[in-house]
Each structure stands twice: as C-alpha cells, then as structure tokens.
Amino acid sequence: MRNYRVGVVGLYRGLGPARVFDLMPDCDVVAGCDIDARALERFGALFPQARQYGAYDEMLTHGLDIVFVASPVPLHCRHTVAALEAGCHVLQEVTLAGNIDECRQILAAVQAHPRQKFMLAENCCYWAHILSWREMWGQGLLGDFMYAEAEYIHDTRHLLRQADGSPTWRASMPPMHYCTHSLGPLLKVTGERCVAASGMSVTSGFGRCRPHVGAFGNGQRGDLPVRAKSGTEVAILQTASGGVIKILVAFGITREPMFHYYSIYGTDGVLETSRPPTSPLQTNAWLDSVPHLNNMIEMPITENVTDAPPEAAQGGHGTAEYMMIQDFVASIRDDTPPPLDIHAALRMALPGMCAHESALNGGQMVEIPDW
Numbered sequence: 001m002r003n004y005r006v007g008v009v010g011l012y013r014g015l016g017p018a019r020v021f022d023l024m025p026d027c028d029v030v031a032g033c034d035i036d037a038r039a040l041e042r043f044g045a046l047f048p049q050a051r052q053y054g055a056y057d058e059m060l061t062h063g064l065d066i067v068f069v070a071s072p073v074p075l076h077c078r079h080t081v082a083a084l085e086a087g088c089h090v091l092q093e094v095t096l097a098g099n100i101d102e103c104r105q106i107l108a109a110v111q112a113h114p115r116q117k118f119m120l121a122e123n124c125c126y127w128a129h130i131l132s133w134r135e136m137w138g139q140g141l142l143g144d145f146m147y148a149e150a151e152y153i154h155d156t157r158h159l160l161r162q163a164d165g166s167p168t169w170r171a172s173m174p175p176m177h178y179c180t181h182s183l184g185p186l187l188k189v190t191g192e193r194c195v196a197a198s199g200m201s202v203t204s205g206f207g208r209c210r211p212h213v214g215a216f217g218n219g220q221r222g223d224l225p226v227r228a229k230s231g232t233e234v235a236i237l238q239t240a241s242g243g244v245i246k247i248l249v250a251f252g253i254t255r256e257p258m259f260h261y262y263s264i265y266g267t268d269g270v271l272e273t274s275r276p277p278t279s280p281l282q283t284n285a286w287l288d289s290v291p292h293l294n295n296m297i298e299m300p301i302t303e304n305v306t307d308a309p310p311e312a313a314q315g316g317h318g319t320a321e322y323m324m325i326q327d328f329v330a331s332i333r334d335d336t337p338p339p340l341d342i343h344a345a346l347r348m349a350l351p352g353m354c355a356h357e358s359a360l361n362g363g364q365m366v367e368i369p370d371w
C-alpha cells in the first residue's frame with residue numbers, strides 16, 4: 001500500500017482534519033502552511049515530522065499527493081486551483097468559494113484535471129443522524145420529497161474582528177453564502193436539486209443588540225456592513241421535483257448554545273432533529289408505515305457513528321471528519337468519484353449565493369445555475 005503525502009493550508013480549522021488524515025493508514029501529513037507564525041508553531045507541536053511553510057506556492061513544490069484547503073473562504077478558489085495545477089487531489093473546506101464566478105473557476109480547474117479528485121469537505125453530511133436518514137430515505141420509508149428545513153444558529157460575532165479591530169474575512173461574507181452545512185445534508189439525504197432561490201436579510205434590531213464579548217474589540221460597533229451586523233438571512237428554495245426548502249443562517253442572533261436543526265417531510269413521514277437544550281441530539285420521526293403510533297418515534301441517534309474507533313472524534317465535529325476523510329481517501333485509492341464532488345458542491349453552495357443575490361433585490365426569485 002502506498003502512502004499519500006498530505007499538505008494542509010490554513011492551520012486553524014485545518015488542524016482537526018489534519019489529525020484525522022494522520023489516522024488514515026495510507027496518509028502522512030508531511031507539510032503545513034500558514035502566514036501566521038503562531039499557527040505554524042501549533043502545527044509543529046502536533047506534527048513535528050512535517051515541514052512548515054509560510055508561503056503556499058512553496059508548499060506546493062513539496063511533492064504532495066493531497067492538499068487540504070482550510071484557508072479563509074476568499075482564498076479557496078486560488079488555493080484549490082493552484083493545488084490542482086500542481087497535480088494534487090484536493091479536499092476543500094466550505095463554502096465552495098467567495099462568489100459565483102469563483103465557483104465557475106473551480107469547476108473549470110476540476111474539469112481540466114480529470115485524474116485528480118476534488119471534494120468539498122461538507123462534514124455535516126457525515127454526521128451519524130444524516131447517514132441514518134439517508135439510509136432510511138433510500139429504503140423509501142419517507143416516500144417522495146415534499147418539504148425540508150434547516151437552521152444554523154451560531155452567534156459568531158466575536159469572530160468578525162481581529163485583535164487589532166480590523167474586520168476578518170467573515171465580516172464581509174453574506175451569511176447565506178455559508179448555507180452548505182444546512183442545505184448539504186438535506187440534498188445528500190433526498191437527492192433533490194434546487195432550481196430557484198428567494199432570499200431575505202434581517203436588517204432590523206442591531207441597534208438593540210448587546211455587543212458580544214470581544215466582538216467589537218474596544219466596544220465600538222464600527223463599520224461592518226449591515227449584513228454582517230445582523231448576520232442573519234433566510235432562503236426559500238424551489239426544488240426540481242416541485243418541493244420547497246427553507247434555510248435559516250443566523251450568525252448574529254442571541255441564542256446559546258449554537259445548533260444545527262434539520263427536518264425533512266416526505267409523502268409518507270417526517271424526520272426531524274431535536275434542538276438544545278434537549279441533549280443528547282435525537283431524531284424524532286413519524287412514519288405512516290408504523291401502525292398505531294400516537295406520537296413521534298424518538299430515535300437516539302447522535303452526531304457520532306457507533307462503530308468508529310475512539311480516536312475518530314479528533315476532527316472537530318464528532319466522527320464527521322473521520323467518516324468524510326475515509327470516503328475521500330477511498331475515492332483516490334479506488335479511483336471512484338468522490339461522494340461530494342464538484343457537482344454536489346455546486347448544488348450545495350450556489351443556492352445560497354443566489355438567495356443572497358435575491359435578498360439584495362427585494363427577494364425576487366433568482367434562477368440557480370445548473371452547470
């Protein structure tokens with residue numbers, strides 16, 4: 001068995017999945033790149049045998065097989081295209097890119113390098129409850145698709161500014177661009193595709209919002225764009241089969257703890273997740289095929305698969321990264337299409353970008369490209 005040499009760019013989020021790559025029997029993490037010396041130091045403590053790079057182009061000359069792109073979203077397109085051009089397979093963090101044009105550039109680069117694998121690292125698709133739902137959906141237990149919802153509620157206002165008060169990349173990202181954690185699992189379970197999007201941004205209420213600890217450095221509210229201040233958008237998506245999906249992404253809303261919520265309604269039943277404070281996570285289901293039910297069935301399925309080794313939870317989100325990276329590496333080893341290939345990635349990312357475009361135009365429906 002040959003070993004794949006893995007390089008990681010972006011050593012904040014990148015560290016968790018890097019540890020998981022290192023658990024794979026045929027992967028070695030041999031290089032890490034970050035422009036921040038402290039990030040390189042943390043990486044060096046975890047991977048003393050790996051080479052550290054302050055410049056990405058230099059890391060690409062290391063002789064890598066796989067690059068994990070975990071740099072800020074505005075750099076995804078540049079970093080992924082360069083890795084493909086350097087002959088590497090790419091696992092790339094969400095969301096796909098900073099805008100629709102960059103999505104097209106990534107698609108072109110993937111198509112220009114058909115022997116290399118590209119996969120979007122949409123880890124939420126690999127949570128145990130989502131994997132179970134997919135199985136149940138595949139067995140026809142829910143019938144045909146009708147309606148689904150997802151909510152990602154996560155107060156991240158403290159991530160909008162650097163220590164010196166300048167805005168981070170997150171401050172200029174429209175919240176609905178970050179829809180893949182929500183939409184991805186719904187599409188993965190049901191096989192649906194979104195064809196049109198309408199969006200709305202929350203622009204009210206900021207004046208009365210308590211500044212989040214650390215959010216605005218010295219306590220000033222500063223000059224962040226309104227969409228970053230409220231950080232909250234809703235999308236209504238029409239699917240190809242005539243169904244409807246509603247997504248809420250809320251990065252600036254007062255609610256703890258953060259959570260992801262999913263529900264899927266088919267002609268023969270519904271699956272939905274619990275919201276905190278119900279803990280641990282569970283699935284509630286109604287299935288027409290089960291006679292004499294007089295309430296939802298409570299299923300104790302959490303984010304974690306039950307048959308993973310104990311060390312599999314090092315990726316950052318339970319066992320999700322472990323299952324995802326296993327699948328990605330298997331697609332390279334077996335030369336099969338990666339489960340979250342560029343087309344799946346576009347279907348998860350473009351609806352959010354179109355919904356935000358719609359929000360800028362008063363909610364007018366925007367057709368979603370199908371490249």
Ligand SMILES: NC(=O)c1ccc[n+]([C@@H]2O[C@H](COP(=O)([O-])OP(=O)(O)OC[C@H]3O[C@@H](n4cnc5c(N)ncnc54)[C@H](O)[C@@H]3O)[C@@H](O)[C@H]2O)c1
Nearest residue numbers: 010011012013033034035036039070071072073093094095
């Ligand atoms: N899938 C998930 O659950 C999940 C969770 C968190 C973040 N993310 C994604 O991971 C990516 C990174 O997020 P983060 O929270 O780590 O962001 P961050 O801003 O906290 O960290 C980004 C890191 O990249 C480094 N960096 C910036 N420019 C660089 C360059 N030109 N070359 C090399 N390194 C550079 C920074 O120094 C920093 O260490 C984003 O795409 C984000 O959306 C995904």
